[in-house]
Amino acid sequence: MTIRHFRDVAIYGVTGGLLIVALRLAEYRFLGHRALGERSTAQSSPRCSRGWGSGSGGTITRKKPEVIVRAVPVEVGSPAPFVPDEARVQALQITPRSFRSSG
Secondary structure (H helix, E strand, O other), rough: OOHHHHHHHHHHHHHHHHHHHHHHHHHHHHHHHOOOOOHHHHHHHHHHOOOOOOOOOOHHHHOOOOOOOOOOOOOOOOOOOOOOOOOHHHHOOHHHHHHHHOO
């Protein structure tokens, strides 16, 4: 192994380690303390790196929408109790026992 190869391996190793540290810090920042320890670095780093794609830049910095809650009065009431349609029950050949158990 020449010095050039050793230098290349060392540079890739250091940059890869720094990338993993940066991704773990970003994961801790946006997912909270419960994210640490739940998954290994091998699983969480690709998930976190996918979040930094082209479409997520605006979603991280965009302010949250304002939620407006309004109470709307609704009248609830039944005009009459339920009465089964005997002609329809007979047409479907539903037995009285089956009709009682379905309701």
